[in-house]
Amino acid sequence: MKDFLRVLRRFVPPYKKYLVWNVICNILSAILNLLSFALIIPILNILFRIDETQYTYTDFHFQFFNFETWRGMPEAVKNNFFWFVQDMIETKGGSFALIILGIFLVVATFLKVFTMYMAFFTMIPIRTGVVRDIRNQINKKITELPLGFFSKERKGDIIARVSGDVNEIETSIMSSLDMLFKNPILIIIYLIGMIAISWRLTVFVFILLPVAGYIMGQVGKKLKRKSFEGQQQWGYLMSQIEETLGGLRIIKAFNAEDKIQQRFEKSNNDFRRLTNRVYRRQQMAHPMSEFLGTATIAIVLWYGGSLILSNNSTIDASTFIYYLVIFYSIINPAKDLSKSAYAIQKGLASMDRVDKILQAESNIHDPKDPQPIALHDHIQYNNVWFKYQNDWVLKGINLHIPKGKTVALVGQSGSGKSTLVDLLPRFYDVTDGAITIDDTDIRTATLRDLRELMGNVNQEAILFNDTFFNNIAFGVANATLDEVKAAARIANAHEFIMATPDGYDTNIGDRGGKLSGGQRQRISIARAILKNPAILILDEATSALDTESERLVQEALENLMRNRTTIVIAHRLSTIRNADEICVMHEGEIVERGRHDDLIALNGYYKRLCDMQSF
Secondary structure (H helix, E strand, O other), X not given: OHHHHHHHHHHOHHHHHHHHHHHHHHHHHHHHHHHHHHXXXXXXXXXXXXXXXXXXXXXXXXXXXXXXXXXXXXXXXXHHHHHHHHHHHHHHOHHHHHHHHHHXXXXXXXXXXHHHHHHHHHHHHHHHHHHHHHHHHHHHHHHHOOHHHHHOOOHHHHHHHHHHHHHHHHHHHHHHHHHHHHHHHHHHHHHHHHHHHOHHHHHHHHHHHHHHHHHHHHHHHHHHHHHHHHHHHHHHHHHHHHHHHXXXXXXXXXXXXXXXXXXXXXXXXXXXXXXXHHHHHHHOHHHHHHHHHHHHHHHHHHHHHHHHHOOXXXXXXXXXXXXXXXXXXXXXXXXXXXXXXXXXXXXXXXXXXHHHHHOOOOOOOOOOOOOOOOOOOEEEEEEEEEEOOOOEEEEXXXXXXXXXXXXXXXXXXXXXXXXXXXXXXXXOOOOEEEEEEOOEEHHHOOHHHHHHOEEEEEOOOOOOOOEHHHHHOOOOOOOOHHHHHHHHHHOOOHHHHHOOOOHHHOEOOHHHOOOOHHHHHHHHHHHHHHHOOOEEEEEOOOOOOOHHHHHHHHHHHHHHHOOOEEEEEOOOHHHHOOOOEEXXXXXXXXXXXXXXXXXXXXXXXXXXXXXXXXX
């Protein structure tokens, strides 16, 4: 229950006005239900002539701040009500009295169901609002967390948390909110009524209900554990589906369809077995509560009947029947409460998985007193060391990049080129040393101001399932169509965009799937041109293109790089001949640096790389 209350404290406060109205409506509904049941007593007395007592009207003066009047009010109300019924029977007849009581019953029932509906009505905004807020918080957290977090997590498992686990929270926790706020109120008010009728009978309820609650709680703990395992397995399944969709070409090329299918079927069977256990425990709630409730009623019936038959009872037969009706009315709220407890345990397991994202700590933060940052002179890497976990990826890097110059990074895969570039926009923070822009440490500026200086064109053009216009204008607020067209022309993209059915309003498909590799890359370049960044980062932007596409893309890149500070990561050394400085990296260190001709003359690492490509 503590975990559930913690979830409520986190997400329900924005909707507390709805919660207050829900509680008020549930209290009114319970009281009206109790009053409508009370009409059973005079109806039974009339039909079976049980009560021979002669009632007289009592003039009762209620005082709000007087405890004695509060204590005497129930008896006075009961006395005057029975006097009214008795007088009506004597003056109008029993049939007329039954009609009036029936009208009272209908009116009380109408008011009861109306307040019950209003309780549901006020709960709906809480349910839908909390789930919306959780999804918003997850998405916000995903965009805020550093790249290092996602390198440790399966993408499919994260998707499973956003979809499956949030849906489970909605199904299990949020759908149980109404029952959890309504049923305790019903049970408490019914118990108060039962105590007022006979405290001796009610003692049995207080003895038996904690026993039943303990039994339910023990089963619920096991349910939460199994639910958590089931959601973990669901995340693994989603990861396999995501990997299959991303690797279909390789799967088919290597005839690995059967292997992938067998792996998936094994995981799917494991998920089924866990789900079976969860559902079996969950479905145990109803029969267990039914059995415990019936056993309790049997004990109360035996004890109450014994009191009446012994002629020592403080209640008569009709009141005892009213008591049984009230007590039986507790059974459904108690069953719903136990079912809610089971469902909540299942939902809390999903909440634990969602919290792995929501409560993940980012090690990259904005400073408390941020400094303004701008590039007027140079970028400097000062003795930069970096490691992801244990092994050093970069070792004592010193690099000076003057404004307006192009610096190229070359080297074998795993030499640290991409890591060196990723440190500049603070995708990761340096382990030791510092990176400065005009002598301002990049860690003293806000991430937004720092990244506003930069534009990226990557080896894989990252595009979105949207129109040409929205993809090019992605990083620029309030971009006009003319500005987008101008950027597309510089990137050699305008002609093929206009050849599509809807021009700049044409949707390019998932990740730009309707375009060729060269077209995707030119859209990516147009996006960078429109942003007009002070610093340009090119990460192997032409390595995956054919000759014709590479020519067009290279021309677009030259337009983009003109008079701009540029850092280029290149596998094709032919694309960086004109760089102002080429840095050759090997095992996390810069082992050679200089212009193309100078490095060739050194006859070192760079010369060997060029010879390998020429071969």
